[in-house]
Amino acid sequence: MTRCVPLFRAALGASFLCVAGTGLTSCYEDEIGTPLSIELIGPETGLVDEELSVLYNVSGRRLNGIVFTWGDGTVDSLATAGAQTASGAREHTYQSTGLYTVRAQAEDAVEGVASAEVIINIQQSQ
Numbered sequence: 020m021t022r023c024v025p026l027f028r029a030a031l032g033a034s035f036l037c038v039a040g041t042g043l044t045s046c047y048e049d050e051i052g053t054p055l056s057i058e059l060i061g062p063e064t065g066l067v068d069e070e071l072s073v074l075y076n077v078s079g080r081r082l083n084g085i086v087f088t089w090g091d092g093t094v095d096s097l098a099t100a101g102a103q104t105a106s107g108a109r110e111h112t113y114q115s116t117g118l119y120t121v122r123a124q125a126e127d128a129v130e131g132v133a134s135a136e137v138i139i140n141i142q143q144s145q
Contacts, residue, residue, distance in 0.1 A: 051080055051081075051103060052078065052079055052080035052081065052103040052129075053078050053079065053080070053103070054079070054080075054130060055077075055078070055079040055080070055125065055127045055129075055130035055131065055132075055133045056077070056078050056079070056133060057075070057076070057077045057085075057123060057124075057125045057133045057134065057135045058075065058076040058077075058135060059073060059074070059075055059121065059122075059123045059135040059136060059137050060073065060074040060075075060076075060137070061073040061074070061121055061137040061139055062139060063138075063139065063140060064139065064140045064141075064142060065113065065139055065140070065141050065142070066141065066142055066143070066144040067113060067114065067115060067116060067141060067142070067143055067144050068112060068113075068114070068144060069112065069113075069144065070110050070111070070112045071110065071111055071112070071113070071139065072108045072109070072110050073087075073108065073109050073110075073111070073121055073123075073137065074106075074107070074108050075087075075105070075106060075107060075108070075109065075123050075135075076104075076105075076106040077099075077104065077105045077106065077123075077125045078103060078104045079103060079104075079125065079127035079129070079130050079133075080103065080127055080128070080129040080130055081101045081103070081127055081128040081129050082099035082100075082101065082102045082103065082104075082105055082125060082126070082127050082128075083098075083099060083101075083126040083127065083128055084096060084097060084098045084099050084125075084126055085097045085099065085105060085123055085124065085125045085126075086123070086124045086126075087109055087121065087122070087123050088121070088122045088124075089111050089113075089119065089121055090119030090120045090121055090122075090139075091113060091114070091115075091119060093111065095109060095111075097109075101128070105125075113139075113141040115141070116141050116142055116143050117140075117141055118138055118139070118140050118141075119138070119139050119140075119141060120136050120137075120138050121136060121137050121138075121139060122134055122135070122136040123135055123136070
């Protein structure tokens, strides 16, 4: 039988001491934030040499960061330093035509990893 007894309770969570058999183990119950989720919104089409914006909205318990891959070999990252939410826009300019998959992957210290993607069709400018 495992029994967890509160050691202290703080505004950001609670720390527990767990007793299982003869050994003592400490554990942490995270009570802040929400389950990890990520949303990515981007245009369906764009033009070569045109700056495009992709909107992101991430929520979690303790976000470590977000990595954006643009489908053309470019990788962009954003540190979130333990935040519970992060939202905004990232800009990118494509140099050639084609279908590009933009992917955002968020990492949370408690919840793990989640990702979202959008596909953008880049066409030649007139």
